[in-house]
Amino acid sequence: MSSLSKMPELVLENIIGFSDFRSVLTLRQVCRDFRNFIDDLNDSKLPDSKFTKIEIISEKNENKIILDFFHSKKSFDCIEYSEMENSRKFQEKMTNLENSNIVDVVIQDLKLILKFQKSNLEFLSFCFADFQLQKDSSIHNLPIKLRNILHESNQKIKAKKFTIKAHNQSQIMSVPPFADPETLEFIDLHSFDDDKKIQYDEIIKTEQWKKAQMFRSEFHLLNLNVEDICHFSPCILTTNRITARDLDFLKKTYIRSSKFNFSIFELKNFNENDEISNLWGPAFSVESKLHWYFRMKNCEEKILHMEIFLARYFKCYIIEMNHVHNGAIVHDYNEN
Amino acid sequence: MSSTEQGTSSAAPAEPTTAPESAAAPEVPESFYYVHGKDKVVHKVSAGALQHSALIHGMISNLGYTEEQAKANPFPFENIDGDILQMVVDWCNQHKGKPTPPEDTNLPKQKEKLFDLVLAVNYLEIKELLTYCCKQVAMMVKGKSPEEIREIWMIPTDAEDEAAEKEAKKRAGKEAAGETAAAAGDAK
Structure with a gap:
C-alpha cells in the first residue's frame, strides 16, 4: 500500500x-x-485560518503568556505558556518546552499561525504586564522580540484595530510598526496605571499613524500638537493643556471634514476662556458647560457642537439643527 | 427549482448533436489505443477518453498510429496495478468529452485504493481526477489527530523513522564488513 x-x-x-x-x-x-x-x-x-481576532497577553500571575485565537465573537482557541512550569498548554494537552525559552516558543508559534491568516483581522490585541522588575523572568522581552522577528521577516499584520494595553512607552511604541498601514483603521492605547504619561513623537512619523482614522489613548500624551491628531475621528485622548488657538485649528479642520464624527479630550486645565471667546464670540453657558455651534461646510442642517466642561473636558461632535440650545447662536460657515 | 431541472433534462438529448466530437464522427472514425498495467490486461480506450490524461494525450498525438499499429503496441504502465488502471480507464470513459462536475462521489473509499489511484492519476497527469482524489484525502484527514493519521496511513513517527534509518545503516555496515571479510578470505 x-x-x-x-x-x-x-x-x-x-x-x-x-x-x-x-x-x-x-x-x-x-x-x-x-x-x-x-x-x-x-x-x-x-x-486561510480566518481568525477574526487574536489576543496576545502576558500575565504576571504565574508568569504566563496567553494567545487567544477567535473564530467568531464567542468561539476561540487558547494556548497558554507558563514560564514557571516551562510548558505550553493547548486543549488540556501539556507540552514541556525543555530548554526552549518560552518567549521564543510563543513567537515561533505566533509566526507559524500568522502564515495562515489571509483575511484581515478585525482586531489584534496586546496586553503587556510589567515584567521589568522581575529579573528572573524573560517575559519582558516579548514586545521587543515580537518587534524584531516581524521586522526581520518584513511581515505586517493585517488588522483593522490594534489595541495595546501596557505600562510604559517602550511597550506601546513597539507594537504599531507591526500593523499593515493599508488595513489599520483604529489605534487604541490602554494604560494599566492612572495618569501615565508618554511621549508620542516616535509614533507620529509612522505610516500607521498617518493612515489610521480612529484613535483612543488612556495614556496622557505629552506636548500634544493638534496637527498630529486632527485627522482622527473619533479621537479620544488625555493631555495636559490645549490652547484656544489649538481649539480654533480643530474647529476649522472639523467643519471642513466630511468624515468627522466626534472628539473627546481630557485636559489638566483649560484656562484660555477669554482667548476662545475672542476667537469664537461669547459661549452659550449652561450649568458650567460652555457651548459653541458652527454650521458645517456643505451641509446646512449639520452643526458642529463644541463643548467645554469644568475647564477639564473638551467635547466636539455633530448634531442636527433642532438639538441646538434655545437662544444659542449658530455661527454660519466661514472660510476664516 | 423544478423548472430548471426540467430545462436541463430536456436539453440533455440535444447534447450529442451539438458536441463537436460527435459532429465530426461520421467523417473521421474514432481512433482507439491500448493500455495495460502490471497485470498485463489490455484495455481498449478511445482517444477522446484518453484526452483526460495529459501524459497519454501527449504521447499519442505525435505517433499517428494506424489501428493495427496501436493494437500491436499497447502502452505499458508497469507501475500501475491492474485494478487501479481499470478505475482510471472507467473514469476517462465516463467523463469522455464532458465537462467534469465539481464533486465526484464515486471514488474508492478504501484508503489503500485511493492512494494508489492518486499516484497513478498523478503519473498519468489527469488533472480533474487528481483534484477529486486530493479533496477526498483532505476530507479523510479532517478532524483526525496526528496519531490517528499516522495509524491510518502507516506513517512512522520521527523516532521510529530515525531508528529504522539507524538499523538500515547498521545492516549496510555489517554487510559491507561481511563483504570485506569475505574479500579478505578470498585473498588468502
Missing part, C-alpha cells in the same frame, strides 16, 4: 490546498517530512 508520506510534492500540495487550517497544523505534527514540507511551502498555498 502507498503511504501518505510517500506522495509526490504536487499531490501533497494539492491535499494541503483542499484542507482546512486545522488539518494542515495536524499534518504538520504527523512527521518531520510533512513539517518541513509545509514550512517550506509558499504562504499562498496554505489555507
